[in-house]
Amino acid sequence: MSAAASTSDVLVIGGGLQGLSSALHLARRGCSVRLLEADYCGRHASGVNAGGVRTVDRHLAEVPLSVAARALWHRLPELVDEPAGFVPSGQLKLAETPDELLTLQERVATLNVMGFTHERLIGPAEVRELVPSLTPRITGAIWAEDDGYAYPFGVVTAFRRAAQRRGVQLHEGTPAQRIERVGSLWQVHTPQGRFEAPHLVNTAGAWAGEIARQAGEPVPIEAGGLMLMVTTRVEPFVNPVLGATGRALSFKQFGNGTVVIGGGLRCKADAVARHGEVDMLQLARSAHTVTDLFPHLQGLSINRAWAGVEGFMPDQIPVIGPSRTQPGLVHAFGFSAHGFELSPIVGQIVAELVLDGASTLPIAPFAIDRFASSTPTTRH
Ligand SMILES: Cc1cc2nc3c(=O)[nH]c(=O)nc-3n(C[C@H](O)[C@H](O)[C@H](O)COP(=O)(O)OP(=O)(O)OC[C@H]3O[C@@H](n4cnc5c(N)ncnc54)[C@H](O)[C@@H]3O)c2cc1C
Structure with a gap:
């Protein structure tokens, strides 16, 4: 008999800022959330970046999201319940x-x-x-x-603490090795056991292509x-x-x-x-x-x-949106060197997609199936 699975409303794979922000926004809207992180939260891009909070020179598709995100940066203490170190220096x-x-x-x-x-x-x-x-x-x-900047690891820590205060269970050192949809649930297999939830969020950063591939929708992420x-x-x-x-x-x-x-x-x-x-x-x-x-x-x-x-991503803008092949799966990855600024709004969008089935922001350009006609590979 296999050991009992750990359950929640939502499972988030990846504890960078997109995963932590998603978990926090979901928890603020009443969901029980478990977040699985292969290393420790903020170990990769989210903790070691330049901290630029930049709307300048964004891809035109990203402009509405970056402007909405910047408004959240200016009110970040309301979201994370503590000063998060944003410096409105201008760019x-x-x-x-x-x-x-x-x-x-x-x-x-x-x-x-x-x-x-x-x-x-x-x-x-x-x-x-x-x-x-x-x-x-x-x-x-x-x-x-x-515009301005913030100290990346401080921001990660603020999001992490806020998520935990709202009841998010962080499972660090817990890589998602295999995902599968069984009935109405997602099952995620890790060396630390099995996790189950009706909703799954893929915020695995540079490694998110493997999760998408397992869901049957490979993408050309590098x-x-x-x-x-x-x-x-x-x-x-x-x-x-x-x-x-x-x-x-x-x-x-x-x-x-x-x-x-x-x-x-x-x-x-x-x-x-x-x-x-x-x-x-x-x-x-x-x-x-x-x-x-x-x-x-x-x-x-x-x-x-x-x-x-x-x-x-080949077009330098992220994938943000629901899976086109599986129910209960939302992707947010491939931020192509400018995802720090977007992170407060990405969590809000993910929570809207999970709970409302649609986002209030224009996310059509970020659909995962925009690469359907190109060669679907995960490149390392
Ligand atoms: C040097 C550098 C400078 C940058 N400067 C800026 C900047 O000034 N401004 C800006 O806006 N952006 C900047 N960026 C980009 C920004 O840091 C990223 O876009 C953003 O942090 C991406 O967040 P993420 O959560 O998607 O990815 P990550 O922070 O990489 O988080 C993904 C997490 O998923 C985990 N993971 C992966 N696979 C699994 C699995 N199977 N199971 C469990 N966990 C898994 C990883 O361990 C990782 O912790 C910079 C990036 C770098 C590297």
């Missing part, structure tokens, strides 16, 4: 040439036609007012003054590495988070004086060993970009560099 996307400025002008015009005014075009003088130490060659920028580096402390010189238009760069100075440098710096990831491999040469090139913009930083030392593993 600037810089143009360094007339052509880049044209690109930014076109972006803002498109957003305005869509009814969004959160990204505002500003001239070089206003950029210099915001960041006086910046090189004078800047031709303009997009300014999103309500596990990729993303790198960051952090400098030693330096006098305060920049308040907003900065991004560039013509090169891969995003960086911010934290309150303690250290500068975090990233901006979609891709590297190799080993999805089986579950780690990313730091590429020092690429990091060196990126460091030069920073000293190009801020010549006074020449000579500043890099203190630490690291890489995390992220799930990338």
